[in-house]
Amino acid sequence: MRTSVKKLVTAVSTSVALMGAGHAAAEIQIGIAGPMTGPVAQYGDMQFSGARMAIEQINANGGVMGEELVAVEYDDVCDPKQAVTVANSLVNDGVRFVIGHLCSSSTQPASDIYEDEGILMVTPASTSPEITERGYELVFRTIGLDSMQGPVAARYIASQSPERVAIVHDKQQYGEGIATAVRDTLKDAGVEIAMFEGITAGDKDFSSLVTKLKQADVDYVYYGGYHPELGLILRQADSAGLDARFMGPEGVGNKDINTIAGEAAEGLLVTLPPAFDQKAENQALVKAFEDKGEDPSGPFVLTSYTAVQLVAEGIEAAGSTDPFDVAAALREGTFQTPIGTVEYDQAGDMKSFEFVVYEWHSDGSKTPVN
């Protein structure tokens, strides 16, 4: 019995090693790291679908410098611990370009490893300013920053001249960061902040919070975080008769919030990247997604597509697959992408990126408000 187990282990590990060796062909591996499972897998779907489409189309047009792009996919569950494990296995697999991660709290620890190991990372979704604040050479993004998104939301709230505003966040890097940006801008605008409070991500009972919001008699509630919690807050606030307008960042803006909150999601305000899929020049691409039965309207689909495209164009421009050369090429060049003209500053942030305020409806559709 013992020996047969040993044999089995040897056989499995040998075949794993052989499988690993199979990867080392003349092709460029593009790692895609994001949540395939877990509470925010919905966003992961957007990321994977956008990146896969870009790889498919680039390969159909002859690849990059004559070599084919190969997607290698990793599931980080949007969990910082898992993200580190994923980053390490990317290193082991010899991947040198990563599209990801999605949640800022995953992107940050993973990017430390990528920078150390010389892997180029382009995140299509992480908006936390800290990610590009550390002077890393190999970290880029195809999305704006919380420090841009928060003020857009805050200015909208201030323009509605509310009497009292409450700000709630989920104590995570993304949620708290954006909530702080909103608070600071509102304070500067002279709006009274009745409450600034954290909740625990994964919690389900918000009855006490809702009671408190009712007691504080607020007319706007800003929530920094993701849809699973805000969906429940909306629903529980609705059934407790709280009369306030809710607003959230792009992390709450997807159709899952409708399955959780139902009718209570009507009228929710969300700041989102502009609807790139509505732009006239992207209609051919939108059709390609629709032909595959995929939905290009999610906020991260085209940012992920762009991330792959930038890596490919960076490689072409640098004439090399060395991540440092590609990073230098990305900082120098100007790129025409589905999300507009992209130019990078030294930190790896795009020089311009705008957020738009949308009103969310209970059927999952949205209309711009400003």
Added chain:
Amino acid sequence: MQDLLYFFQQLINGLTIGSTYALIAIGYTMVYGIIGMINFAHGEIYMIGAYTALIAITGLAALGIAWLPLILIVALICAMIVSSSMGWAVERVAYRPVRGRHRLIPLISAIGMSIFLQNYVHLAQGSRNIGFPALIDGGFNFGSGDGFQMSLSYMQITIFITTLICMTALSLFISRSRTGRACRAVSQDLGMANLLGIDTNRIISATFVIGAALAAVAGLLLGMYYGSVDPLFGFIAGLKAFTAAVLGGIGSIPGAMLGGLILGVAESMTSGYLSGEYKDVISFSLLILILLFKPTGLLGKPEVEKI
């Protein structure tokens, strides 16, 4: 007046959540009382109960049945049957083969079972939050029109009444029925009960089944009250219910009820008067304090080491 209403509102919130903690805590405390192990998979049984209820509700809606009491009763019965069979199966598969070994072994087996069930639901149902239809809407409002209004929803009343019925039924069952008497005998001394002709295996199975059925009730109630379920839903609730059981005195059924209510009220008062961020800090500090000064919990009896 305003502040008083606010206080009562938080009290109601706390008691609602606390009574469901108590329902789940019963499962931990009964199993501990009888075989002295902690069934860490119990939170998952509760989560499976919630999923089963949701599937039953969706199924009935697809059949075009709209009569609310029928939907609730069918969902409840389905959830109880599936959860109870799960509870029974978990005991047969993961605990009975290792019973009587070193006490760490069943504990590890329980943690393994918990991970297995969580991931099984991940695979079978997906990892996203699934919304629960709001079946019981509306409620009573107290207080003046423009100031703070206290609300007591029909859902909260349903939770109180259901919990009360379950607890009373359980107490009667334990104190009056033949199986209940056997349960008490087994919890006093398993070996002796066996010698006296009690089928202890059957009694232990019954304990798991009862605990799982109550957890299924909590699953349906909380699923409707909160509004969504996900595969990790059982883990946190299980942790809280376990805390409640220890707080009240693990092994004691009235203790589990009391512990659940105290924990629920402590949580809502903390969120209400301090900040939601400190909710878990306060409840677990409470647990540590009680364990320091009264290691057996509020209503627990000191355990006599049997030789």
